[in-house]
Amino acid sequence: MSSSVLEVPSKTFTRAEVAKHNTEDSVWFVIDTVVYDVSEFLDAHPGGEAVLRQVAGTDATAAFYNLHRHEVLQKYSDLAIGTIEGEKQSIITPQAGDLSTVPYAEPLWLTPQFKSPYFKDSHRKLQKAMRIFTDKYITPEALEKERSGEIVSQELIDRMSKAGVLHMRMGPGKHLHGVNLLDGAVDGKEFDYFHDMICSQEAVRAACRGFQDGNMAGMVIGLTCVLNYGHKNPALKAKVEEECFSGKKKICLAITEAFAGSDVAGLRTTAKKTPDGKHYIVNGTKKWITNGVFSDYFVTGVNTGKGLSVLLIPRGEGVETKPIKTSYSPAAGTAYITFDNVKVPVENLLGEENKGIYVILSNFNHERWTMACATIRYMRLVTEECLKWAHQRIVFKKRLIDQPVIRQKLAKMIALCESHQSWLETITYQMCNMSYSQQAKHMGGPIALLKMSCTRAAHEIADEAVQIWGGRGLTQTGMGRVIENFNRTYKFDSILGGAEEVLGDLGVRQAMKFMPKAVL
Numbered sequence: 117m118s119s120s121v122l123e124v125p126s127k128t129f130t131r132a133e134v135a136k137h138n139t140e141d142s143v144w145f146v147i148d149t150v151v152y153d154v155s156e157f158l159d160a161h162p163g164g165e166a167v168l169r170q171v172a173g174t175d176a177t178a179a180f181y182n183l184h185r186h187e188v189l190q191k192y193s194d195l196a197i198g199t200i201e202g203e204k205q206s207i208i209t210p211q212a213g214d215l216s217t218v219p220y221a222e223p224l225w226l227t228p229q230f231k232s233p234y235f236k237d238s239h240r241k242l243q244k245a246m247r248i249f250t251d252k253y254i255t256p257e258a259l260e261k262e263r264s265g266e267i268v269s270q271e272l273i274d275r276m277s278k279a280g281v282l283h284m285r286m287g288p289g290k291h292l293h294g295v296n297l298l299d300g301a302v303d304g305k306e307f308d309y310f311h312d313m314i315c316s317q318e319a320v321r322a323a324c325r326g327f328q329d330g331n332m333a334g335m336v337i338g339l340t341c342v343l344n345y346g347h348k349n350p351a352l353k354a355k356v357e358e359e360c361f362s363g364k365k366k367i368c369l370a371i372t373e374a375f376a377g378s379d380v381a382g383l384r385t386t387a388k389k390t391p392d393g394k395h396y397i398v399n400g401t402k403k404w405i406t407n408g409v410f411s412d413y414f415v416t417g418v419n420t421g422k423g424l425s426v427l428l429i430p431r432g433e434g435v436e437t438k439p440i441k442t443s444y445s446p447a448a449g450t451a452y453i454t455f456d457n458v459k460v461p462v463e464n465l466l467g468e469e470n471k472g473i474y475v476i477l478s479n480f481n482h483e484r485w486t487m488a489c490a491t492i493r494y495m496r497l498v499t500e501e502c503l504k505w506a507h508q509r510i511v512f513k514k515r516l517i518d519q520p521v522i523r524q525k526l527a528k529m530i531a532l533c534e535s536h537q538s539w540l541e542t543i544t545y546q547m548c549n550m551s552y553s554q555q556a557k558h559m560g561g562p563i564a565l566l567k568m569s570c571t572r573a574a575h576e577i578a579d580e581a582v583q584i585w586g587g588r589g590l591t592q593t594g595m596g597r598v599i600e601n602f603n604r605t606y607k608f609d610s611i612l613g614g615a616e617e618v619l620g621d622l623g624v625r626q627a628m629k630f631m632p633k634a635v636l
């Protein structure tokens with residue numbers, strides 16, 4: 117663990133010296149033994165000048181932590197002028213890659229006193245490397261883009277490509293063989309679903325749900341169809357694979373329409389073959405397409421007369437995308453797409469004509485499981501934030517944690533995190549030990565039920581978290597931003613990739629397939 121304290125100038129002062137700086141021209145105070153000179157910051161302080169003047173010359177530690185996140189002090193470190201003589205900072209400043217020391221903030225397998233049968237050295241190495249990568253590169257950009265609504269930068273995409281992060285997001289497979297994954301944290305041939313789970317769960321810690329989808333989620337669900345069903349046209353498959361993994365081009369999955377959400381059989385976008393049989397002419401619309409705004413390729417569900425087919429459509433004449441305003445950030449690049457007489461070579465058909473349902477279904481389990489990984493980890497992050505806040509927030513002359521009603525809420529949140537993570541790990545273990553066809557037969561139901569259950573749990577956790585945080589849980593900046601983001605966005609996971617109700621029903625119907633014929 118590399119946690120440390122804030123880096124501040126080495127000069128020391130006595131508390132008596134600090135006390136003198138409570139004048140019109142000079143305002144100093146102490147936070148965790150560090151001396152701050154805010155005389156030039158009074159005008160710029162978002163909380164106003166008066167509150168800073170009220171604590172001038174005193175120890176403002178309790179007042180500060182009642183209102184700010186510790187990271188504020190990292191950001192404004194140039195206000196620190198030294199420390200109090202003979203005293204030491206006690207508040208930990210986390211470093212990139214650190215595990216949290218807050219109870220229940222990490223899954224059990226990452227908590228030193230607990231053991232797990234599932235995780236090997238390569239999982240632990242990957243977790244560490246992925247956390248450093250997320251803390252250093254993903255989180256700072258996520259925070260900026262989530263706010264501005266701009267899409268992910270080419271710089272970050274290039275970095276993810278070079279580090280093999282883009283490749284790993286697609287899950288285990290041949291596309292990882294021979295690729296250098298985070299400086300050798302794991303060999304591509306050994307990469308299993310637990311490594312995959314780690315990548316999802318670490319990246320979500322940036323706590324920016326719109327950016328999280330904007331950060332190549334379209335590729336995770338779209339490129340898979342090309343990898344699994346592009347074999348009829350190996351040259352095109354190789355080209356698209358290379359372009360997407362190198363970050364040069366972006367791809368998304370375009371299935372959903374205004375007419376048909378989870379009901380993929382009801383699609384109205386049509387693809388009709390030209391008389392010479394060389395092209396399809398595509399007409400129709402798509403709605404809520406993640407990354408559609410900036411994608412170069414659209415893996416598109418079309419009606420080919422006798423059924424559903426899937427076409428790889430490059431951006432070009434007749435393809436138009438425009439952003440849709442949703443409750444999460446425009447950073448997700450959510451699009452409304454129109455296809456207007458778009459000419460697509462027949463070689464761009466993925467899988468068989470009229471049998472596109474298999475192409476789409478081929479990735480459903482992985483997509484839903486990935487969403488469960490992320491939701492469960494985001495739930496834990498929210499719980500961690502609540503534990504920290506309850507520990508430091510003082511109201512009615514007591515810390516929140518001293519109120520039994522708050523402890524009840526936290527107990528429920530912790531139990532939901534632990535139970536869903538355990539269930540996820542059990543399912544992941546089965547996936548690691550099954551062939552693709554066994555997974556298709558046995559895991560569709562359990563994964564559907566897991567995703568349904570964790571988005572219900574997310575609903576409970578969002579609700580309790582906002583109650584614990586009050587107005588801050590509804591405020592996009594400052595201390596409660598993680599809670600606000602989660603509360604505003606957890607619903608995406610209960611709709612995307614199959615609505616809760618559809619998945620619950622699927623889980624039970626799948627189970628009934630194995631029901632013994634005998635009356636029990």
Ligand code: HEM
Pocket residue numbers: 145152154161162163164167168171176179180183184185188189192195593594595
């Ligand atoms: C070096 C010292 C300080 C810095 C750099 C600082 C910075 C900030 C920043 C960036 C915010 C915006 C909200 C956020 O991002 O969390 C804020 C809000 C605020 N600050 Fe400070 N602050 C400092 C010290 C203090 C102290 C000592 C007090 C009170 C005695 C105080 C009272 C407030 C208040 C009342 C708000 C508004 C909080 C809210 O809207 O919930 N600040 N401060």
